[in-house]
Amino acid sequence: MSRTYKCAPLPFMGQKRYFLRDFAEVLERVEGQIDTVVDLFGGSGLLSHTAKRVLPGCRVIYNDFDHYDRRLAAVEDTNAILAAIKERLTGLEPNQRLTDWERADVLAIVNDAQNRLGWVDILTIGRSVLFSGKWVTSLDELRKHTMYNRVRPGAYECDGYLDGLEIVHMDYRELFERERGNSRALFVLDPPYLTTECGMYENYWKLTDYLSVLRLLRGTKYIYFTSDKSQIVELCQFMAEEYGEAAPMYGATVRMRTNTLNYQAKFNDMMITKL
Numbered sequence: 001m002s003r004t005y006k007c008a009p010l011p012f013m014g015q016k017r018y019f020l021r022d023f024a025e026v027l028e029r030v031e032g033q034i035d036t037v038v039d040l041f042g043g044s045g046l047l048s049h050t051a052k053r054v055l056p057g058c059r060v061i062y063n064d065f066d067h068y069d070r071r072l073a074a075v076e077d078t079n080a081i082l083a084a085i086k087e088r089l090t091g092l093e094p095n096q097r098l099t100d101w102e103r104a105d106v107l108a109i110v111n112d113a114q115n116r117l118g119w120v121d122i123l124t125i126g127r128s129v130l131f132s133g134k135w136v137t138s139l140d141e142l143r144k145h146t147m148y149n150r151v152r153p154g155a156y157e158c159d160g161y162l163d164g165l166e167i168v169h170m171d172y173r174e175l176f177e178r179e180r181g182n183s184r185a186l187f188v189l190d191p192p193y194l195t196t197e198c199g200m201y202e203n204y205w206k207l208t209d210y211l212s213v214l215r216l217l218r219g220t221k222y223i224y225f226t227s228d229k230s231q232i233v234e235l236c237q238f239m240a241e242e243y244g245e246a247a248p249m250y251g252a253t254v255r256m257r258t259n260t261l262n263y264q265a266k267f268n269d270m271m272i273t274k275l
């Protein structure tokens with residue numbers, strides 16, 4: 001099998017790179033007991049990719065709801081656009097702010113490419129000229145921002161990243177319905193966070209959406225990701241105290257990672273497992 005990626009090959013906010021070791025450990029434990037891994041909220045596909053590397057004999061279904069595959073397929077075009085931008089910014093220090101002229105030229109490069117190709121991976125291009133933490137999903141949005149020279153020295157590379165994966169693009173409920181009859185399936189659930197996703201996907205995930213996801217956990221083997229920002233774990237703890245075994249996540253194992261945003265802000269990412 002080709003190389004193993006430790007992070008998504010193209011920028012993706014909310015990828016589970018810091019949980020890969022824990023995730024792989026859990027998968028190793030269920031080797032032989034499951035035949036399918038269903039990544040219901042695939043995002044960048046990093047968990048699907050890891051699952052296929054750890055359990056090559058398993059069927060791994062990557063639900064690519066955002067069409068990350070389209071970004072991967074366009075990587076050569078993206079590299080060519082970034083090379084043109086890099087050339088235009090020759091002589092600038094890393095992270096240096098672009099002048100109005102430089103900024104206009106960068107936008108012209110992207111605009112020309114978009115006209116020529118019909119579509120460009122604006123998210124990856126944005127990461128190369130925007131301040132860290134800023135994400136854009138359209139050229140019009142990109143036009144509104146101050147720019148900095150943040151183009152990486154090397155090219156993006158994603159060879160073999162999707163090898164062996166079964167790729168689908170559908171609502172998680174539809175995929176769950178399709179696969180729920182398989183008692184040897186392990187479901188991976190990493191729904192959008194209210195906070196990490198904001199900006200990129202907007203805050204469209206509400207409490208009712210989270211509760212609908214919890215409904216899927218009953219009677220299935222699962223690995224569920226969340227954070228204490230969403231307060232879903234508190235809710236489940238309350239339900240476990242009130243309703244015992246009938247509560248979602250009753251008897252599940254929780255692994256935690258602390259993320260420090262700055263000296264004041266911290267939150268815990270959690271991986272909750274029931275096998």
Ligand SMILES: C[S@@+](CC[C@H](N)C(=O)[O-])C[C@H]1O[C@@H](n2cnc3c(N)ncnc32)[C@H](O)[C@@H]1O
Pocket residue numbers: 008012014015016017040041042043044045046047063065066170171172173190191192193201
């Ligand atoms: C936190 S991210 C998953 C990150 C992924 N585990 C990774 O490591 O890259 C949540 C993903 O769910 C997707 N999503 C949102 N609504 C969805 C739906 N109804 N069905 C399936 N996926 C959905 C979002 O677009 C986003 O890609």
